[in-house]
Amino acid sequence: MRLRTFPGRRLVVVLFLLALACAGCSGSSLPPQANADISREKLKQALDAWQNGLSVDDLAKANPPLYFNDPKPSVLQLIEYKMAEESTFFGQSVRIGVELTLKKKDGKTLKKKTGYLIDTSPAVVIVPE
Numbered sequence: 001m002r003l004r005t006f007p008g009r010r011l012v013v014v015l016f017l018l019a020l021a022c023a024g025c026s027g028s029s030l031p032p033q034a035n036a037d038i039s040r041e042k043l044k045q046a047l048d049a050w051q052n053g054l055s056v057d058d059l060a061k062a063n064p065p066l067y068f069n070d071p072k073p074s075v076l077q078l079i080e081y082k083m084a085e086e087s088t089f090f091g092q093s094v095r096i097g098v099e100l101t102l103k104k105k106d107g108k109t110l111k112k113k114t115g116y117l118i119d120t121s122p123a124v125v126i127v128p129e
Helices: 009-023 035-053 054-062
Strands: 066-069 078-089 093-104 107-117 122-126
Touching: 035 054, 035 066, 035 078, 035 093, 035 107, 035 122, 054 066, 078 107
Parallel strands: 066 122
Antiparallel strands: 078 093, 093 107, 107 122
């Protein structure tokens, strides 16, 4: 006597084996979490460069490159800044709050509070919130 099987049994077995094989190789595709100490150091480097009139292109040409997406030196000059003592994680990025004192082209000063998100791997990238 022959056992009766349902028509999709072979497909179910193949899908089950495929799921088992993939379960062992499901490593994370996310980069490692940013390093808080390096993030603070690199944000300071970027803000100092902006304060000294360097361009984002100058930072990107450094070794290692630092990609800073905020300064608009043709519109705003950074006069001074104060970084928050603490940092927090936002996903894989480090978030650091900063109080900026900016000077507009017309000579007026502007105080602004903002946060920066910093990634340190595979490259240092700093973006405002």
